[in-house]
Amino acid sequence: xxxxxxxxxxxxxxxxxxxxxxxxxxxxxxxxxxxxxxxxxxxxxxxxxxxxxxxxxxxxxxxxxxxxxxxxxxxxxxxxxxxxxxxxxxxxxxxxxxxxxxxxxxxxxxxxxxxxxxxxxxxxxxxxxxx
Amino acid sequence: xxxxxxxxxxxxxxxxxxxxxxxxxxxxxxxxxxxxxxxxxxxxxxxxxxxxxxxxxxxxxxxxxxxxxxxxxxxxxxxxxxxxxxxxxxxxxxxxxxxxxxxxxxxxxxxxxxxxxxxxxxxxxxxxxxxxxxxxxxxxxxxxxxxxxxxxxxxxxxxxxxxxxxxxxxxxxxxxxxxxxxxxxxxxxxxxxxxxxxxxxxxxxxxxxxxxxxxxxxxxxxxxxxxxxxxxxxxxxxxxxxxxxxxxxxxxxxxxxxxxxxxxxxxxxxxxxxxxxxxxxxxxxxxxxxxxxxxxxxxxxxxxxxxxxxxxxxxxxxxxxxxxxxxxxxxxxxxxxxxxxxxxxxxxxxxxxxxxxxxx
Numbered sequence: 001x002x003x004x005x006x007x008x009x010x011x012x013x014x015x016x017x018x019x020x021x022x023x024x025x026x027x028x029x030x031x032x033x034x035x036x037x038x039x040x041x042x043x044x045x046x047x048x049x050x051x052x053x054x055x056x057x058x059x060x061x062x063x064x065x066x067x068x069x070x071x072x073x074x075x076x077x078x079x080x081x082x083x084x085x086x087x088x089x090x091x092x093x094x095x096x097x098x099x100x101x102x103x104x105x106x107x108x109x110x111x112x113x114x115x116x117x118x119x120x121x122x123x124x125x126x127x128x129x130x131x
Numbered sequence: 132x133x134x135x136x137x138x139x140x141x142x143x144x145x146x147x148x149x150x151x152x153x154x155x156x157x158x159x160x161x162x163x164x165x166x167x168x169x170x171x172x173x174x175x176x177x178x179x180x181x182x183x184x185x186x187x188x189x190x191x192x193x194x195x196x197x198x199x200x201x202x203x204x205x206x207x208x209x210x211x212x213x214x215x216x217x218x219x220x221x222x223x224x225x226x227x228x229x230x231x232x233x234x235x236x237x238x239x240x241x242x243x244x245x246x247x248x249x250x251x252x253x254x255x256x257x258x259x260x261x262x263x264x265x266x267x268x269x270x271x272x273x274x275x276x277x278x279x280x281x282x283x284x285x286x287x288x289x290x291x292x293x294x295x296x297x298x299x300x301x302x303x304x305x306x307x308x309x310x311x312x313x314x315x316x317x318x319x320x321x322x323x324x325x326x327x328x329x330x331x332x333x334x335x336x337x338x339x340x341x342x343x344x345x346x347x348x349x350x351x352x353x354x355x356x357x358x359x360x361x362x363x364x365x366x367x368x369x370x371x372x373x374x375x376x377x378x379x380x381x382x383x384x385x386x387x388x389x390x391x392x393x394x395x396x397x398x399x400x401x402x403x404x405x406x407x408x409x410x411x412x413x414x415x416x417x418x419x420x421x422x423x424x425x426x427x428x429x430x431x432x433x434x435x436x437x438x439x440x441x442x443x444x445x446x447x448x449x450x451x452x453x454x455x456x457x458x459x460x461x462x463x464x465x466x467x468x469x470x471x472x473x474x475x476x477x478x479x480x481x482x483x484x485x486x487x488x489x490x491x
Contacts, residue, residue, distance in 0.1 A: 017442075050442035051414075082431050082438050086445065088418045 007038040007103045009074075012046050016053035028060055037069035040102040044075035054087045061092055070094075074102040134259055135192035135234050136185045136243040137227045139299075140168040140178065142198055142220040166198070167321055168247040170425075171391050171409055172331060174344045174355060174373050177321070181247055182212060188255030192239065194230050196223045224299055228289075235286035242289070246280030246299060250330055252316035252340055258283060261312045271309035274318045282309060324423040324430035324437075331406055332387045335369040343371040343389070355392065364396075379415065393449065410450035417445065426450065 008031045013020055032039055039060070057071075064071045073095045076084070084090040096102040168178045178195070185193055193212040198220065217226050231242050241259060253272060258281075262270040268288035272281035280299060317339040319330045334341035335351075345355035351368025357375040360366065364378040367385035373392035378384060382396045386404040390396060394407045397415035407413065408425035423430045426448030430437045440446045 048441070051444045052442075078431075078434050078436050079438050082429065082434065082436060083440070083445075086417050086419065086429070088416065 006036075007040060007106045009040045009042055009099055009103065011042045011044075014045050015048040016046055016056065017048055017050045018052040021052050021056050025056060025059070028056075029063075032060070032064045032067060032069060035067050035069075037064050037067055038106045039064055039069065039071045040074050040099055040106075041071060042074050042099045043077065043080055044099070046077065046080055049080050049083045051087070054083070054089055057089060057093070070106070072096060072102045072105060074099040133239070134190055134241045134243065135239045136190050136194070136245060137230050137234075138168075138178070138181060138193065138195045138197075138245045138247050139223050139227050140166055140195065140197040140247050141223065142166050168197075170327070171373075172327070172406075173334060173341060173353075173371055173389060174392060175341075177250055178247055180250070180341070181245065184253075185243070185255060188259075190243070190255065192234070194227075194234075196226050196230065198223075231284060231286055232290050235290045239286050242284045242286050244282045244284055244299075248280060249318065249320040250339075250341070251279055251281065251314075251318050253281065253314050254316070258312055258314075265310050267308060267310045269305065269309040270312050273311040273313050274315070276318070276320070278311065279318065283312075323435065325432045325435070327423055328387075328404070328406060328421075328432055331389050335371075335387050343369075345371070345374070361398075373409070395449070410448060412447040412449045414445050414447075 010028065010031060013024070016024065028039075031037065041057075041060075061071050071093060073093045075098055076095050081090065081095075084093070094102075094105065096105060168181075169176045182193055182195075194215060195212055196215045196217060199216050199218065215226055215230065217223050227244060231244070234242055241262065243255070243259075251272070251274075258270070258272060262283035268285035270283045272279045282299075317333070319326055319333070319339075321327055321330065330339070330341060333339045334343065343353035345353045345358075348354050349366075349368065351370070352366050353369075353371045354360070355372060355374035355376075358372040358378075359376070360372065360378045361380040361382070363380040364382045364384070366372075366378070367383065369387055370384045371389040372378065372384070373390060373394065375393045376390045377395045378390070379396055379398035379400065381399045383401045383403070384390060384396065385402070388402045388405050388407070390402065390407045391409040391411075393410045395412040396402055396407070397413050397417065399415050400413050400417045401419065402413070403418070403420045405419045405422045405424065407419070408423065411424050411426055413419060413424065419429075421432045423432065424446060427440050427443070427446050428437060429440060429446060
């Protein structure tokens with residue numbers, strides 16, 4: 001686990017499955033057990049995610065939101081992204097390509113989101129309003 | 132006897148791409164999934180359709196060279212074709228070679244050799260007439276994209292001149308052979324999950340001869356016998372539900388999706404532009420979008436990614452040990468169908484959280 005300013009980065013293990021959930025939960029409780037927690041879950045090493053892992057993410061989000069914080073995911077592999085989409089939790093979390101992007105997003109204006117929206121408008125041929 | 136057919140089935144697992152086949156194979160459950168030839172679309176496999184096409188053209192002698200898992204799924208047809216089982220995939224074409232020689236001795240003049248790995252709409256009589264009119268011993272079917280694994284072979288020539296050749300036939304092995312026979316009918320090579328989805332969509336849109344079976348209970352909604360649809364479930368045309376499927380409460384099946392026989396869709400699950408192949412159980416609260424699901428393996432068509440899901444509480448293979456038998460619905464429930472209801476709590480919680488945070 002590494003700490004960068006007030007944003008905490010938690011490196012997730014290779015397997016986020018039922019067997020390792022209790023230990024992982026204890027570690028996460030320590031991280032978000034204060035006000036305004038800013039948490040980045042680094043998924044770069046994760047190869048396996050099951051329903052219990054998804055529930056862990058939901059509980060983490062729930063607890064963090066209670067404390068007016070936010071959780072973001074970083075370096076999610078395509079395989080894990082499929083699981084997140086399948087279980088419909090992908091829309092709850094902001095995901096970033098790298099941990100540094102996720103950490104930066106807590107302190108900077110989300111230009112990436114703005115650019116993405118602009119790209120979508122161009123893709124669908126919608127002219128931005130001039131009014 | 133003038134013509135016969137030999138169908139060779141390789142072990143390419145449906146509906147996975149070559150790059151992901153290794154992952155898919157390793158992750159397969161012991162229930163076992165057949166090759167692409169036995170993958171059922173709208174209740175009928177590629178092998179079924181090929182044998183029917185041959186029978187309709189008057190070819191009665193049909194031999195199928197396949198692995199041990201293929202064949203018994205053809206209850207109407209298996210009595211009338213010769214089934215040759217070889218354990219290893221690489222033994223199949225040499226076995227077919229021996230079968231041609233055997234049939235030659237029995238007086239068969241022309242043999243159609245077919246590798247059953249693509250869906251091809253072809254006129255069998257026209258192909259045989261073309262083959263005979265050219266006067267050459269070997270003809271191969273071609274479409275605009277290239278050659279197909281369909282050959283017409285003169286058995287006498289094969290038993291003498293071509294005795295040492297390697298099968299399937301390669302260009303350059305015999306000078307000037309095989310002669311290409313062009314066709315312009317519908318062809319789907321089924322090389323990836325995307326191709327399989329395209330075949331389903333083309334079937335719904337009447338672009339090919341593949342048609343949903345069962346009764347059309349509403350415009351664009353085909354339902355086979357024994358399918359159970361909860362009164363709160365939504366079916367948005369065009370969709371197909373195979374026999375003994377079960378669609379749970381508040382589930383949504385939409386946009387050219389096909390749920391094949393003995394598959395279950397859990398409460399609140401959305402199946403959108405996807406194919407759920409036989410004996411597959413989807414848990415509650417999932418969203419399957421642009422995918423092909425077979426047993427515990429999900430292929431994301433957009434990402435071209437095959438993923439084996441080991442958690443049976445998400446996606447589960449319910450194929451019985453004797454896969455091609457007809458398992459009772461009660462047996463399916465005993466296997467834990469009801470257990471999925473417990474997990475739905477968390478997905479409902481996710482939905483609520485989503486509403487609160489983002490106003491979805």
